[in-house]
Amino acid sequence: MSHTAHIPSHRKPRRSASKLALRAGVAGGVLSTIAVAGATGPAHAAEPVTETIEMPTLTTGLASTAAASAEATQQVAADLQLKAQQNAAASSAAKVAKKAKADADAKAEAEKKAKAEAKAKADAAERASRSSARTTLSASTGGSSSSTTTSSSSATGSAATIVNFALAQVGKAYVSGATGSSAYDCSGLVQAAYRQVGIDLPRVSQDQSATGRQVSLSNLQAGDILYWGGSGSAYHVAIYVGGGKFVGAQNSSTGVVERSMDWDRPSGAVRVL
Template sequence: MTSIKTVTAIAFATILTTLGVGTHTVNAAESTASLQAQLQEAQNSVAKLNEQASAKAVAIQDAQANIKDATAKINTYNVKITKAQAEVNKRTANMKAQLRSLQKEAGNSVTGNVYFDFILNAKNLNDVVSRSFTVGKLNEANQQALEDVQTAAKDLADVKQAAVDNKAKLVANEAKLEKDQDALKTLSVQASAKQAELQKKINDNQAAVKKLQGDIAKANAEAKAKAQAATTTKTTAKTTNTIQAATKPAAVAQTTTTSGASGSLAGAIGTALAQIGVPYVWGGSTPAGFDCSGLTSYAAASVGISLPRTAAAQSTLGHSVSLSALQPGDLLFWGGVGSAYHVALYIGGGKYVHAPTEGQTVTTQSMAYYSPSFARRL
């Protein structure tokens, strides 16, 4: 003879089938899990692109500093060249004046050559030798002085040209970096749009799951009412509990953290949280705008700790910490050690503060929403 328990179970299954909640709930759960995986992948993609764009921004800042330095050197060379050219002009004018004077004096000389007259007017042989030596030295000195100044001017011009060529290379490199950064920004915007689309699908899917769970609860109540009419209260309660246990969605595991102890950057949490609302800026490291590593390095500086300017470099510092044993002040990373593409500062309670992506602002986030790959403690 078929038991009341069996009849009730069959009746409940029939109700679920009629409502269409059994298979759909499983499918919805599977779909949500798939979407969550896609969302995680999209978030990683956005973070990687942002890290690359930030690295380009830092490189552009360095290039601009180098261009400024090259420009200053060129200006310095211009001043020196102007002075050297003025000296060349002055010495050339002096030599021309001397030549004109000699030509004028030659017309009044006995021999027609002032140098020759100068030597002939010597008092004795020693005086002749002395005057000849003096004339030669004067000519040699004038010529050498002019050549020295001209050589110096040419050397300066060569150095200036080298500086101009170097500046041209720096400007071309800056243009390439900016072009690369623009391309990365475009990709980041596209990836962010995909991320938002996936998040919407997840939200819609979760709403559908919630509705189905409500249908299940209603089916439970109807099954319980039917069972109560066919068996004793004790049997009915036992049957209902069995059905509820079979249909109740599995609880989501929660990550717990131990409070009390703190990481070395715990004192920087207040500074980081004070930046909430500051816009995301590629390569930014000031309250005018931050990228992910710019925020952590800025916060760390407030407690006297100097951090490198990229997430990849920061991920090599300190020692590894299990994600199940985090302390406020630990650094969270996405990617691998030495190749991380996103960084955040853990603030406790399963949350962290970070600069997410272009178009967003510094904010706090739950690890359940976007879980890091690993953590480091300084």
């Protein structure tokens, strides 16, 4: 008899099968079920063991983050669009303002030019009117012959020399730009008269009217220079010879004449001597 005949067997029943199932789903949460079932053999059946594990919900957090990101992107796009519109509006306003300024400057320049032209025409018309009046008066008084007088002057010294020279030129021709001895223009006659006493005056009326010192028409002395127009911008000059009279080269119609100051009141006078 074997020594092991009555020793009971200690082997465990062999499992005939083993199953493992894992189920997981993600949709509003993740539910996983792990089932483990084991069978020990035909004689000893084991009860299945089931364990449930609940996973955390992820989709809600992801959806919120995506929505916030989309909203932020839309806000940035809206801000950029608004900034672009503001820049375009500012650029357009700047262009309009620049054009308006250019138009205003052009208009002001045109008005300034028109005023200058109008003043020049008015000055020319005034000179023409004076010339016409002098011609008419000369004709009504018998021309230059009636104005040739033998005025005596109380002037002495250099003033007498200037006055006598001017009176000696009465009746000679007026020629624009002439400085003697057979013809003069107004400033040419004054320059020639003062040259007799060694004084070299400027050539034109404008400069002669600003030479020396200004004197009142009520305080004239023989030899003073009379001018018509403004000081420094005179258009005619003559020599005061005393007795309320002057000698001047008036125009091509009258030539050099002696006239009363009441015939054509001068604007002012300067004294050189």
